[in-house]
Amino acid sequence: MLAAAALLAGCATDPPVPPAPGAGSPVPTAGRPVTLTVGVYGTFGMKEAGLYDAYMRLHPDVAIRQTSLSRTDVYYPQLLTHLTAGAGLADVQAVEVGNIAEVVGTQAGRLADLAHAPGVRREDFLPWKWAQARTADGRVLGLGTDIGPLAVCYRKDLFAAAGLPTDREEVGRLWAGDWRKYLAAGRRFAARAPGGTAFTDSASGVMAAVVSGAPLRYYDAAGRLVVAANPAVRAAWDLGAAFARDGLTARLQQFTPDWDRGFAHGRFASVTCPAWMLGYIQDKAGPAGAGKWDVARAPRPGNWGGSFLVVPSAGPRVAEAAALAAWLTAPEQQAVLFERRGSFPSARAAFALPAVADARHPYFGDAPVGRIYSAAAREVPVAPVGPKDGLVNQILSDTGMLQVDQTGRAPESAWRAAMKAIDNALDR
Incomplete structure (x- = not known):
């Protein structure tokens, strides 16, 4: 150099x-x-x-x-x-x-x-x-x-059809401060949902978003695995399972061709949405989605x-x-x-x-994405990151919550299976 x-x-x-x-x-x-x-x-x-x-x-x-x-x-x-x-x-x-x-x-x-x-x-x-x-x-x-600070991306047309507000500030107030309010909004959506649509894409996406904002996640500050004993992880699991149980998800696995088609065909009305996902949605939803999608603050700050x-x-x-x-x-x-x-x-x-x-995104209704994501980023708590965070998260999502969402497996049974898979993967 x-x-x-x-x-x-x-x-x-x-x-x-x-x-x-x-x-x-x-x-x-x-x-x-x-x-x-x-x-x-x-x-x-x-x-x-x-x-x-x-x-x-x-x-x-x-x-x-x-x-x-x-x-x-x-x-x-x-x-x-x-x-x-x-x-x-x-x-x-x-x-x-x-x-x-x-x-x-x-x-x-x-x-x-x-x-x-x-x-x-x-x-x-x-x-x-x-x-x-x-x-x-x-x-x-x-x-x-x-x-990847979090927001929630949502379809204004589907929200309107289900009787929910569409203005991004009003939408953010629907669930401000508590991911359980996001569940409540999903139940309201389901009561009048347009045919063939779900409130969100996947239970795993909800679970991961909730965990991403916890001050203690899969490991503690000493590097010890605490996923099984951490009430914040279990609360995120239970919330994701509630979305699955109540039929509020499109039962999709993220980053698969079916998920991509879900964006294109309007199969779900909202998705937990880190900043980098804006481009992904624009690509997969295509020109037909322009102006239909918008961005609101997430219930709680997190990072993905x-x-x-x-x-x-x-x-x-x-x-x-x-x-x-x-x-x-x-x-x-x-x-x-x-x-x-x-x-x-x-x-x-x-x-x-x-x-x-000053950043705005024309595809998302000229949403002030710079302001929204900056505010979220500033509020993300400092949390320990463990050596196998990515692997633990993958097992929780793919071995655990995906089974609850797609096959109707009992959440407690799927939790035990996920904990066993994590122990096996980490040679514990």
Whole structure:
């Protein structure tokens, strides 16, 4: 990236991102003395938003090359293998939030401390996001890229047909402060629901949303698994089961072709909706859904999703890589990533920037999504993230609640089966 320490220090005062993607040719990389690699999964968005090209314009000595694997379940095991071996790593690597606790807990000696990288300021980030990648001795091994603060997306036409309010402020007041009010709204909807429609997509989606806002979830602060004994998890389970029992869901499994078709065919009237899901809904519901969907505040704040950038300490250019990671996650760049790709910033300092504060989404009735999601993000509680959070959540949803929702299995029987599956998966 940079050839001298003096230039490294200058990264803290780099100007905001220059021209938007498409404003000129891509930056050529040939002949640059320093090449930094960035390893990601899926379509991470930084390249597509033009951030790499912007950085290379600011730093003519640097070439950035990205590698990507489409699936997290392939990417992450390879990342752990390469970290253990100290070889085969990119200079900067992405880590999904469900894996960050395991990375921090087991790979701390193999990752650089980014707390004092050029331009990094703790106060710029949401406290709960900063804490997720911090070690017990205060090192910060990952810088947050994006988050998934929760709202509820809903179909105005279906709400109107069922006699529910459609104005987003009134809709938010229907269930403000309590997920049980969301259940009550579902029962009201069911009493006059248009034929072939359900109030929400899945019991698992409701359960996950409720858990996402709890101050204690699957692990405690000491890293002990507490899922079976945590009343907050059990309350979320019971609420999801109530949605299934009362016939308020479309009985769909999220991220399946049937779920996608549910958006397209208007099979459900609402869905718990992190910021990144706006683009997903627009894609799956298509032009026919434009103006029918809107966004209201969730009953309680929560977060679903998000990622980090880490810098392996075995790399040949750790300082340069740390400076790149710091720049990519700075508030100005996070605001650009939101504006161009819809990834909501984990840097709270970005919330006041016009690209976030003034953001509206025309597909969702010109909803003020910047304001809605910023407010939700600020209220998410700091909660311990365990090493197998993602796996535990998957088992609860797919082995447990999905059976309640789709087959009518008794909630208590499905709970016991899920707890047993979690113990088996974690070799307990």
